[in-house]
Amino acid sequence: MTNYQSAIKRIDQADTIEKLESLDKSFDRIHQAGFLTDSELTRLDHKIFTKKDAIALRTLGLYN
Secondary structure, three states: OOHHHHHHHHHHHOOOHHHHHHHHHHHHHHHHOOOOOHHHHHHHHHHHHHHHHHHHHHHOOOOO
């Protein structure tokens, strides 16, 4: 499993905004160390943003 695939799995398992924010910081450090490409980090950021949005909407009762 690549670092990117592992990161996707961790995002999929995260169930709170706080966990996603922690992952975001972790992925930034992994990227700075050279283990994720710019493109991979951008895709991970988008996936985190989308999931955070879905959690927020679900919390407000606007999304199932």
